[in-house]
Amino acid sequence: MSGQRGQRSAGLENRFPGFDVLSQARHWDRVTAEVVLDRTAPAPVLKFFTAAEEACAAALLDQITGQPQEPRVPVLQMIDARLAAGETDGWRYEDMPEDGQAWRDTLSYLDADAALRCGTVFADAKAVDQLALLQAVQDLESDEWHGLPAAHVWSLWTRYACTAFYSHPSAWNEIGFPGPAYPRGYKNAGVGKREPFEVPDSQPSDDPVRQGA
């Protein structure tokens, strides 16, 4: 597992200099624009998580999405809204509770682990301890963690977190993806080709994996 190892500074925020997905919003169809721009509006108040769960979930999601400080993609609020609406992926593992309960249960288990290791709730643990606690869950793979298959817990957390994070225009900016493409479409598909509104990678040989290895 690579997990948090192999850290390096890649200039993540400036890989596609000047690229701004929202600058093209005038070319999007109205229905799509409403859906996407809504994600950039002030985040709604939480409905699903209790206060204790909110603190724990915020710390967990900051770690999973690598967002230690503002400005953040509001992953916590997006997941809370999904869970409040019961918007699941349409299935659950037989050995897991339904998603909402699974979130509540696993957050309480994280707090229990933190109490044991650091004598605090997860949210109050030092970053290095939070990382270690999460790495321990990931390393269990298909073994059990508090009676649940750790891999299924990990899948729940990362699935919800990545779906929220990579639905946000800020996330698209850092990966060079232009987002909605209707009704304009693309005219220059092919290796090495770009549309006028796409920005070339400023660090094309900067393969994060090999450098991290």
Next chain:
Amino acid sequence: MAGVRSRNESAWLLPNDGTRTNHQLRTDMRRFADEDEIDLAIVGCGAGGSVLLQRLARAGWRVAALDAGPFWDPDADWVSDEAGSHHLYWTDPRVIAGTDPVPMGSNNSGRGVGGSMVHYAGYTPRFHPSDFMTRSLDGVGADWPLDYQELRPYYAEIEQELPVAGEHWPWGDPHGYPHRPHPVGGNGEIFLRGARKVGITAKVGPVAIANGRFGNRPHCIYRGFCLQGCKVNAKASPLITHIPDALAHGAEVRADAMVTHVGVDERTGRATGVHYISGGKERFQRAAMVAVAGYSIETPRLLLNSASRRFPDGLCNDFDQVGRYLMVQGAPQTAGRFGAEVRMYKAPPPEVSTEEFYETDPAKDYKRGFAIQTVSPLPITWAEHVAAQGHWGRPLREYMSDYVHWSCLGALCEFLARPENRVTLAGEKDRFGLPVARFAYSQCDNDKALMRAAQGVMEDILHAAGADEVITIQRYAHLVGGARMAADERQGVVDGNCRSFAVPNLYITDGSVLPTQGSANPALTIMAVAARAADRLIARRGSA
């Protein structure tokens, strides 16, 4: 091609003013009363149900199709966005189990009129002749009660109606396509380049996206959001390829109507219609005949939820066949990293495929084979690939920032039908109080060997194309089986004409009747089987 419009006018019934839905056709739609005994009630408006509806409406039958989901309008209901397309998938609760549980939802389950073809990639290969007799040829799987030749004319018909674009196809029963192949984007280029270098034949297509205008359907704009519903009306789904013509010929589509169980006369054992819930009210549509087309999870679930005194273990389940032999394809996806920018999100994900490894190779220690195709995941799906490598936190973000450099191929491995891979009813209930489906899946050794072999070939292709690094994610694609056709009632649920063995006026016309799956995306075959069943019904009963 001249004949297409004369037998299916759908593409000409759509608007040509830049909007995508013929609202007048829906407003003027015929509406049957519940107490009116119609000739046929169809459950589900996807690949199978829609083709059957259109064919029978043309033959003058009084026919209605009920669908649990909405009657989509691509302009108002669909977005050019990944997360915003969540409502296209069937997300009612389902429980997955077995040693290799298969995620549902966006992966394989559609909702609303058009079914899963609303969000399928668009690949429409035919099955090979060998797929219909794998038991005889290879000692695995099952033989169909019909052979390839019986389906062949229906394949050709449907390919014209969608229509399908692609190069001349050298595999299986060699054939051409009505539309020329599309130009390829970065991902397709990489596949073609790598395949050429390692000596594998790869071809552009077959893709159910018109190349050029087709009727009033416009040209593809290569925006890459095929899996999110085509806002252009370029990619085929029954919503635009069969439903308009069905409505024009007097069929009814009753959307937002969840069928809860099939009515059966306890004395005669015949189907009497369908019980459904619409607007919170329980209703019953009388019908002389019922066709179930809810796909491989919901069709078995509906039959099991339709137990009665005559069928205490579920409708058509006297021999414990309902829900069994459900199949998915092993679908590992291998991606390669290139110094140049590939930007695989531009151009439709379905571009290029090879079926060179489709048939049993006597030199290998496994039976049957696999196909390889371009897949081109968008960012959220791509994050799954990266997270599957164990990355999270800042390293995940850095890895993701490399997105434009990656090319991604997917395999479809022919997993074998096994009786224990099946749908049963879970203890949990949905909001209508109906038990939800529990779907158990476990791979056999042959399945696992195919996954490994396919991954190896994809890695070879990508390395040959110049990839300096490759990663693979293990996943599954498609559903077929669960109410399969067979020679008799002890081996399956329906006969070769899709008529159930147990109830003479009950048909099943969807992917659940397929006894094998090959390494082909199933949509075209599901439509062809439904078109053939329609012809048999019409011949049997005559045009009304």
